[in-house]
Amino acid sequence: MNIPLNSERSTPLWKRPGGQVSFLALGTFAVGTDAFIVAGFLPQVADELGVSQSAAGYSVTVFAICYAVLSPLLAGITATVPRHRLLVAALIVLGAANLCTALAPNFAMLILSRVFAAVGAAAYTPNAGAVASSLVSAERRGRALAVVVSGLTVATAVGVPLGNLASRLMGWRSALGIVAVLSVLIAVGLAALLPRIGGGVKVPLSQRLLVLSTRGVRRILLVTVLGMAAAYTAYAYAIPAFEAVGVSVSTVQWLLFLYGVGAVAGAQTSGRLTDRFGGTRVLIVGYSVMFLTLLVLGLLAVTGAMIPGLVGVLAFTWGASSWCQTPPQQHRLIAVAPDDAPLVIALNSSGIYVGIGLGTFIGGLAGHGSAVWMFLSGAVIAVIAGILSWSAGRSAVEPTG
Incomplete structure (x- = not known):
């Protein structure tokens, strides 16, 4: 669904395709921060939960593996879900998972929460790119995709340093709590800004x-x-x-x-x-x-x-x-x-x-x-x-x- 740019000129800037694409990028920033921030305070996580630093690092590995496996699976399972609803739901799942990670009483619960975080991330990022490309004309598609990806690149760059800084200032649990709140706030923003975009046709994953x-x-x-x-x-x-x-x-x-x-x-x-x-x-x-x-x-x-x-x-x-x-x-x-x-x-x-x-x-x-x-x-x-x-x-x- 391509929305003509001319039809957007009478609407506020943040409701135009460019503003909507930028807000989608905030979502990928939240996803990327969630994926990389943990590496910034692995020693603190390891000490508090009583595991080695290498074991604590498995939380990043589990997230990455689950994301890689779930991304194509969820694309098929959620094919018929309206895109705007799917993106909002994915960020809410991501926020809830981060809250669970922040409150995890032991390492097993922390790992389980990272699996659920991967569910939210895997449902959000690919669909954010697809929605961004549908909001603009064909000749601007590359730029729209770049904006969405920039959220991830910024998070990749600052996630580890921010995690390290946050762990020293407020503790690693509070840092993850902030990511949870950020995810929910972006979800609310997308619910208000995105146009109603329908889903696709239900097709078996094998097909x-x-x-x-x-x-x-x-x-x-x-x-x-x-x-x-x-x-x-x-x-x-x-x-x-x-x-x-x-x-x-x-x-x-x-x-x-x-x-x-x-x-x-x-x-x-x-x-x-x-x-x-x-x-x-x-x-x-x-x-x-x-x-x-x-x-x-x-x-x-x-x-x-x-x-x-x-x-x-x-x-x-x-x-x-x-x-x-x-x-x-x-x-x-x-x-x-x-x-x-x-x-x-x-x-x-x-x-x-x-x-x-x-x-x-x-x-x-x-x-x-x-x-x-x-x-x-x-x-x-x-x-x-x-x-x-x-x-x-x-x-x-x-x-x-």
């Missing part, structure tokens, strides 16, 4: 997943997995990775901030460039930048050279190249399978989290302290992702503005 038989869809999703894996071979181990290139622990948060600024800039810029040049060209440039960034960081780690200014620039380009991927990938998927937009975006979201898990696993193979392996393995995977992206682009037909 819906036939979209994976489309060669272009499979190739594009593989690019998503590998691209995110390349980006995350070192990110989960940011502190030892940056220490290996001469950054002190007290300065790491500033590097993560630069990464976050780059992530937002990359997502926003790639959306506009995708509208103009198409997703494949944008991705080739993005993976080239990612390769060079990780290669130089790896060389700095090998030589022991300490060039703080260069590392700051590389942190920015790392974030930009990591998060420039999602808008063009979603754009290409919708172009290949326009009748299954919510489902393919859901599958892409699953691919993002599978890639994050794969990259984190690969980065840790040589031990958390092996920054050279983290950076260089990511650089190699970025090259593979770039080659596959070009190959997938040859069979994809995507409109450009």
Whole structure:
């Protein structure tokens, strides 16, 4: 359902498609904050609940795995639910799950609450992207998707630092309580602002997943997995990775901030460039930048050279190249399978989290302290992702503005 822009000129700014898309991005910010904030206070969670820090880290793993599995399943189960109701309900579930996490008396209950948080997140993010693309004209679709993704990129950048700061100021339980309140407030806002958007046709999941038989869809999703894996071979181990290139622990948060600024800039810029040049060209440039960034960081780690200014620039380009991927990938998927937009975006979201898990696993193979392996393995995977992206682009037909 595309809403003509001209019909919106007489309505308040926040009720126009641009304002509605921005509010959808607030929802992805809440989802992303929920996903990453826990990593900022894992030591406190571990101490209070009587588990090791590595065990506490499983709460992040459980969320990611459940999100990846549930995203396509929920796309099929909720196919007929009106989109505006589904988005509001998803955020309410996310808020309730965060409240349960904040009140969890033991580790088992905390893990269970993370499963329910993944349900809300998996129902929200793909549908937010699909709704955003339906609210605007075709030539503005890439920008709308970029705005929605920017909520996640901002949360990715500030989630860990905010979690660490909040845990010191008010405790980790209060920090999660704030995320719960934020989720509910955004849900109320969406209920008031979004137009009534109907659901689709009920189709068995097995039949819906036939979209994976489309060669272009499979190739594009593989690019998503590998691209995110390349980006995350070192990110989960940011502190030892940056220490290996001469950054002190007290300065790491500033590097993560630069990464976050780059992530937002990359997502926003790639959306506009995708509208103009198409997703494949944008991705080739993005993976080239990612390769060079990780290669130089790896060389700095090998030589022991300490060039703080260069590392700051590389942190920015790392974030930009990591998060420039999602808008063009979603754009290409919708172009290949326009009748299954919510489902393919859901599958892409699953691919993002599978890639994050794969990259984190690969980065840790040589031990958390092996920054050279983290950076260089990511650089190699970025090259593979770039080659596959070009190959997938040859069979994809995507409109450009």
